[in-house]
Amino acid sequence: MGWKEAAEPVLTRMPAVRRPEGHVPFKRKLAWTAGILVLYFFLTNIALLGLQTGEASDLFGEFRSILAGQQGSLLQVGIGPIVTASIVLQLLGGANLLGLDTDDPRDQVLYQGLQKLLVIVMVVLTALPMVFAGGFLPAQSSLQLGGLSLGQTGVQLLLFAQIFAGGVLILYMDEVVSKWGVGSGIGLFIIAGVSQKLVTGLIQPSTGGFFYNWYAIITGQITVGSIVGGDGLSTLLLGEGQIVALVTTVLIFGIVVYAESVRVEIPLSHARVKGARGRFPVKLIYASVLPMILVRAVQANVQFMGQILQSQWAGMPAWLGVYSEGQPVSGLFYYLAPIYSPQDWMWWTGAVTQEWWMVLIRVAIDVTVMVAGGAIFAIFWVETTDMGPEATARQIQNSGMQIPGFRQNVGVVEKVMERYIPQVTVIGGALVGLLAVMANMLGTIGAVTGTGLLLAVSITYKLYEEIAEEQLMEMHPMMRQMFGNE
Amino acid sequence: MDKGQNTGGLMSSAGLVRYFDSEDSNAIRIDPKTVIAFGVLLGVLVQLLTLAVA
Numbered sequence: 001m002g003w004k005e006a007a008e009p010v011l012t013r014m015p016a017v018r019r020p021e022g023h024v025p026f027k028r029k030l031a032w033t034a035g036i037l038v039l040y041f042f043l044t045n046i047a048l049l050g051l052q053t054g055e056a057s058d059l060f061g062e063f064r065s066i067l068a069g070q071q072g073s074l075l076q077v078g079i080g081p082i083v084t085a086s087i088v089l090q091l092l093g094g095a096n097l098l099g100l101d102t103d104d105p106r107d108q109v110l111y112q113g114l115q116k117l118l119v120i121v122m123v124v125l126t127a128l129p130m131v132f133a134g135g136f137l138p139a140q141s142s143l144q145l146g147g148l149s150l151g152q153t154g155v156q157l158l159l160f161a162q163i164f165a166g167g168v169l170i171l172y173m174d175e176v177v178s179k180w181g182v183g184s185g186i187g188l189f190i191i192a193g194v195s196q197k198l199v200t201g202l203i204q205p206s207t208g209g210f211f212y213n214w215y216a217i218i219t220g221q222i223t224v225g226s227i228v229g230g231d232g233l234s235t236l237l238l239g240e241g242q243i244v245a246l247v248t249t250v251l252i253f254g255i256v257v258y259a260e261s262v263r264v265e266i267p268l269s270h271a272r273v274k275g276a277r278g279r280f281p282v283k284l285i286y287a288s289v290l291p292m293i294l295v296r297a298v299q300a301n302v303q304f305m306g307q308i309l310q311s312q313w314a315g316m317p318a319w320l321g322v323y324s325e326g327q328p329v330s331g332l333f334y335y336l337a338p339i340y341s342p343q344d345w346m347w348w349t350g351a352v353t354q355e356w357w358m359v360l361i362r363v364a365i366d367v368t369v370m371v372a373g374g375a376i377f378a379i380f381w382v383e384t385t386d387m388g389p390e391a392t393a394r395q396i397q398n399s400g401m402q403i404p405g406f407r408q409n410v411g412v413v414e415k416v417m418e419r420y421i422p423q424v425t426v427i428g429g430a431l432v433g434l435l436a437v438m439a440n441m442l443g444t445i446g447a448v449t450g451t452g453l454l455l456a457v458s459i460t461y462k463l464y465e466e467i468a469e470e471q472l473m474e475m476h477p478m479m480r481q482m483f484g485n486e
Numbered sequence: 487m488d489k490g491q492n493t494g495g496l497m498s499s500a501g502l503v504r505y506f507d508s509e510d511s512n513a514i515r516i517d518p519k520t521v522i523a524f525g526v527l528l529g530v531l532v533q534l535l536t537l538a539v540a
Contacts, residue, residue: 013514014513017518017521083502108508109509112505176518176521
């Protein structure tokens with residue numbers, strides 16, 4: 001228990017956003033949420049000072065859509081550091097290495113402090129290579145600021161300071177939404193980013209926009225070959241026509257909303273009040289889609305490492321990675337890169353430069369990582385967020401409910417929960433992983449990626465449920481007591 | 487209404503960061519308005535400086 005005492009003075013003093021005293025009216029909550037959202041969009045539009053224009057390549061690459069933020073803006077790092085810090089905490093907590101009991105108030109404070117400290121460390125670790133290594137954020141060679149003249153290093157430090165401020169700000173914006181608003185800031189930023197890309201992908205008035213492409217196809221600006229014999233069909237379905245992408249996007253929406261309602265319901269009855277009945281739902285995507293972002297973030301971090309190695313190490317062996325235009329085209333980092341679009345794997349169309357067996361290995365690795373990773377992180381997630389059999393049994397017991405036909409005892413409820421929760425979690429996690437890979441392989445509108453789409457839809461659904469619950473509580477103050485928030 | 491749907495008020499919808507009710511009395515408390523004000527000021531400052539440099 002040594003580290004707790006040593007770290008306590010630092011961890012308990014981490015600045016935190018004040019909690020509201022008493023009940024915050026629903027309208028006020030919406031106002032805070034909207035305010036933070038506007039601030040988020042504002043900050044993604046402020047370009048970093050001292051950045052050389054037009055030469056940066058995004059280190060986040062294809063992961064940008066789930067990590068939020070904007071390349072070259074104050075919110076350069078997005079929620080990347082928060083996600084990475086969360087992975088570290090999940091792994092430490094899941095393996096029970098922390099020795100923190102989240103029911104103990106003192107440990108809760110330590111946990112919160114540790115979480116914040118880890119995010120700040122991750123902001124530094126993400127921002128450092130972005131600014132100081134490679135050409136990810138090339139600094140201007142000199143900058144005149146009033147009377148102050150900055151050299152290359154000075155400008156780099158200035159860039160770093162701005163990115164750092166933006167990264168820490170995102171953390172506190174999330175805290176404001178979590179404590180004063182509806183849902184969570186991270187969820188909000190993910191939805192904001194994905195929706196923006198989705199809408200852009202549909203209506204942007206240039207090549208790539210779904211409606212524009214079809215306008216061009218109909219007016220003959222994009223030539224489509226013969227549908228029967230030539231590659232016309234492929235152009236319409238996978239190419240400029242984007243029909244498959246549209247179908248996939250709509251399908252994912254449908255599947256997620258449907259899967260949200262697939263559940264095992266455990267009947268409950270009240271121990272004292274006769275006739276008061278309830279149900280405890282164990283949802284198919286019980287651990288939700290969020291563990292997916294953790295798997296993707298692991299992949300993203302592996303790819304950053306590849307990018308940084310490639311830019312720093314001239315003699316990188318070919319088996320490790322061969323890069324062309326910033327993308328891995330062969331070697332270990334190629335196989336570890338997830339599939340983003342149909343062009344990445346449909347080797348028969350000629351868009352792929354690799355051999356077919358290389359593509360197959362990459363697809364196999366991607367599917368394995370997502371399915372296995374999805375299941376593993378879902379288990380950790382359930383454990384660390386108190387959704388496991390033990391925690392839920394305690395919650396049911398505390399609310400005075402019991403499972404009809406069983407003794408009123410925490411251990412008994414836990415036994416019943418153990419029959420469902422672990423299995424449902426693993427199946428759900430693996431299923432969501434598979435879905436994300438399939439969506440990526442078939443492509444999505446605006447290249448939001450399958451994971452991005454899954455996240456956006458399920459977070460929106462959760463948000464809807466939460467808003468419904470808020471409104472109910474707003475209308476019936478009695479409900480507030482029942483849900484435990486005064 | 488599911489009375490059993492008592493998953494606790496602990497978790498936020500995207501619970502990547504968890505906030506608990508207990509807080510240490512030593513902790514520095516920030517007003518949410520301060521966070522927004524800081525964000526707006528940072529944005530405006532960087533934008534103004536960028537315009538001044540160009």
